[in-house]
Amino acid sequence: MADLSSFPITKKWPAKDPSVIQLYSLPTPNGVKVSIALEELGLPYEAHLVSFGTNEQKSPEFVSLNPNGRIPAIIDPNGPDGKPIGVFESGAILIYLAEKTGKLLPRDAAGRYSVLQWLMFQMGGVGPMFGQFGHFYKYAADKVANNPYPMERYRDEARRLLGVLEGELATRPWMAGDEYTIADIATFPWVRGLKVGYEAADVIGLENYPKVMEWVARAENRPASQKGLNVPARP
Missing domain, CATH: 3.40.30.10 (Glutaredoxin)
Structure with a gap:
């Protein structure tokens, strides 16, 4: 033990x-x-x-x-x-x-770095930008009621990042190619969160990113995702 x-x-x-x-x-x-x-x-x-x-x-x-x-x-x-x-x-x-x-995570060097670059895309872009958007849109809306700039800045950057994903996912099922990887696991909960967490699907315009939303659905419907999305259980 x-x-x-x-x-x-x-x-x-x-x-x-x-x-x-x-x-x-x-x-x-x-x-x-x-x-x-x-x-x-x-x-x-x-x-x-x-x-x-x-x-x-x-x-x-x-x-x-x-x-x-x-x-x-x-x-x-x-x-x-x-x-x-x-x-x-x-x-x-x-x-x-x-x-x-x-x-x-692929073992060959080229495949490995393909996944890692998209993982860093989430860590440095998607997470921080989506998080700031959600903060100003949902949690601090009262504090910026007379200044739309913070929400609009992060909304527009979130849209730009979604556009990057839309372009890439138009040619392949997963972020780094044909295989589901840690890059997908890192990123899809953030995109999903725009809808189910921040309730901002309309504000962001998620309907404009059909390939992204199809990818989110594929990832979300995996049995491991269905369980893992609720762990740890909230009281």
């Missing part, structure tokens, strides 16, 4: 089964990337809900694993050389899990 006592986070979120991957997360577009990947890869794991309502992501125990105080984060009791390892940042976790299993 693995000993995870050296990780202070386990004092606040005790592991019921320390022999499996410990996931600390919330079912947000960033959080579900990892739960979906874990389901796709068939890796046993234990999910711990990190409540934003009580700022648990800022607690000393959580920050001990991720100094940036953001979900998701994991502990793998069977890390490199058989030793436990903690990993934070969703993109890094996806790469780690893909390399651990040899799945969802």
Whole structure:
């Protein structure tokens, strides 16, 4: 049985089964990337809900694993050389899990970098821009009621990014080619979130990106996605 006592986070979120991957997360577009990947890869794991309502992501125990105080984060009791390892940042976790299993990331160099560049497209573009749009459109609308610039700026950038995806997905079923990869897992929850989270389908004009929406539907309908999109379960 693995000993995870050296990780202070386990004092606040005790592991019921320390022999499996410990996931600390919330079912947000960033959080579900990892739960979906874990389901796709068939890796046993234990999910711990990190409540934003009580700022648990800022607690000393959580920050001990991720100094940036953001979900998701994991502990793998069977890390490199058989030793436990903690990993934070969703993109890094996806790469780690893909390399651990040899799945969802091509092994040939050209294929690998094709996936990684699209993963970085999500990490550096889709996530931050969609998130800022959602913030100003839904959560801070009252604060910018007399200044439409912030919402419009991020709305227009979200549309531009969707246009990039629309062009690429017109020629292939998945972001990096014929195979479903961690790039798709990282990105589709954010596009889905424009509709189901931010309730902004009309404002963004999602109907103008039919290939993107067909891709979202393909990814969302996968059994692993259906389960992973709701992990950890909200109370």
